Amino acid sequence: MMRLIRAERARRQAEAERQRVTLDAERIRARCQTLAGFIEEFWPILEPKKELKFGWALLAMCKHLTAVSDGLIQFLLMTVPPGMMKSLLLVFWTAWEWGPLGRPDIQVLATSYSQPNVLRDNVKLRRLIESEKFQTLWPLALRDDQNAKGKFENTGSGFSEARPFSSMTGGRGDRVKVDDPHSTETAESETERGTTVRIFREGITDRLNDSATSAIVIIMQRLHEQDVAAVALELDIGFVHLNFPMEFDPERACRTYVNGELFFEDPRTEEGELLFPERFPATEIERLKRAKGSYAYSGQYQQRPTPRTGGMFQRGDFEIVDAVPAGAVRCRAWDFAATQPKPGKQPDWTVGLKMAYAAGIFYVEDVRRDRWSPGDVEKNLKATASQDGLGIRIRIPEDPGAAGKSDAATKVKLLAGYDVIVVRPTGEKAVRAKPASAQAEAGNVRLVRGTWNGTFLDEVCSFPNAQHDDQVDAFADALNELALGSTYTLDNVA
Known part of the structure; x- marks a missing residue:
């Protein structure tokens, strides 16, 4: 009789344990339906x-x-x-x-x-x-x-x-x-x-x-x-x-x-x-920060890699604002890519940067940037001018040689009726960018809030060691154009 009682007790205990294990397994499976729940449940196996x-x-x-x-x-x-x-x-x-x-x-x-x-x-x-x-x-x-x-x-x-x-x-x-x-x-x-x-x-x-x-x-x-x-x-x-x-x-x-x-x-x-x-x-x-230094910390921890050298522009120099004051004068400067897009290649970009000047402050208002074919460059050049309006001066570069002169003449003809100026770039890029660098460091450059802000800052603040400098060229040309047309000269902004 006692043997039967013990057997029944053991059977009930075994059944209770089986039910407990089953319920526990169901609980774990339910928790593991999400990846986060699975990690929490199985973490001790790999990291006890x-x-x-x-x-x-x-x-x-x-x-x-x-x-x-x-x-x-x-x-x-x-x-x-x-x-x-x-x-x-x-x-x-x-x-x-x-x-x-x-x-x-x-x-x-x-x-x-x-x-x-x-x-x-x-x-x-x-x-x-x-x-x-x-x-x-x-x-x-x-x-x-x-x-x-x-x-x-x-x-x-x-x-x-x-x-x-x-x-x-x-x-x-x-x-x-x-x-x-x-x-x-x-x-x-x-x-x-x-x-x-x-x-x-x-x-x-x-x-x-x-x-x-x-x-x-x-x-x-x-x-x-x-x-x-x-x-x-x-x-x-x-x-x-x-x-x-x-x-x-x-x-x-x-x-x-x-x-x-x-x-x-x-x-x-x-x-x-x-x-x-x-x-x-x-x-x-x-x-x-102290152990890594600013360069390593910026890349590894801030996910914003920058060259160890350079530094003509600093991110802190650019205040982002929501609008340009009334009465500003404007210019859009273009920098055209020298090569066409090709599969597997990363050529330069065509950039059109619009800048406004008011009360001693230069405002980068808009940046158009893409890898267009020559035909698309012309279409976008004319469409952008139409959107900007007749009151905005357009500055385009003239590359050296007969081909550069002919290309600039074609673009001027395309923009008939607009205020267009053609300038042949001279000197090193870094030298041409010095006036813009000086104004930015003095706190006289603002960015109008836009989706292009991050890409612009990444390139400008990596200059002259970044892979591309097209936005820097357009930025420098626009500022120089407005500076020459205002009370500033290149001598006193450099």
Whole structure:
């Protein structure tokens, strides 16, 4: 009799334990329906001794990766400071897609500038997949015949292959994950950086299994004004750019759009507001600034790389305003690209910059900038003049030689009826820009608020070491034209 009682008690205890485990598993599965919930649940498996600190920025990164999984984003670029869990986030993302999302068929090609780093993360992914907790919830066996740290396959036809950035030829995937393609030690080397950019353009963009549905995700810190992030955006193939400076800059507030709709907006409102105070409080930021120096901090932490040298213009010199005072005189100066756009090339830009002058202040009012063909240049030149009106002087450059003179004459004829002046540029670009630099430093230059502000400041404040200087030329010419036509002369503004 006692034996039967004990057996029944054991049966009930076993049933209670089974129900508890079932309920616990259901709770975990429900929590893991989101990528953020999955990371919180499985964090101790990969980082048992580190506390997980989950701020809004990480939630935003998870939101964008989820949009990739949902097919809403195909090309995603995330530029974020060091310490933002970049590498682990991509590890968890793949495990989440294979497990909770029910997509063990997804094939992943992961890369980084460092082979040890990308192999390290592939091993972490395998450790996570093979953990007892993961296997209990989402049984997924790894194939014995392909289970190395560099590449392992699962029985659902998916795999994760880790390759160094320099050896991408031959591999393909449904997900190409690029984690810091540049090294901080070599990003300033034109040769090393150029090689990395070439590999990205020639060896990454065609590594997709399906050009319509497979995705590329790049996550990195900015290290140079012509790094992979800059080139990815210049290619204009549809990268959604999530950009997080450590300290908030209202002029560069990040907004992302999906299918034409606002998808995310940086929630910060105050200039200098920190990105991740839970992990990087103000005291730590000040320490980083002292340790890194302004150049490294600007690129790695503010995602605003600038040359180590240069400095004719400083961002703080340009106040942004909403309007120009009444009674201003105006000029639009043009700088025409010398080369036509070609596939795989990044030629100069054609720029038309409109400036106003009132009460001793120069206002950059509008910037038209594009890589137009010669025919489109003429159409846009005339259309812009029509929009500006007859009261605005138009300044165009005349390149040396007969061809330059003929081209300028053609444009003057095209602009018949408008106030047009042709000037042949002389001297070095930096010399011609000195009056504009002096006025900006004196606080006499304003920018009228517009979508072009960020691109303009990036180029001007990197001059003379940036890749392009077309906006600088137009800026300098417009200011010089207005200065000569006012009480200023080039002698007293230089």
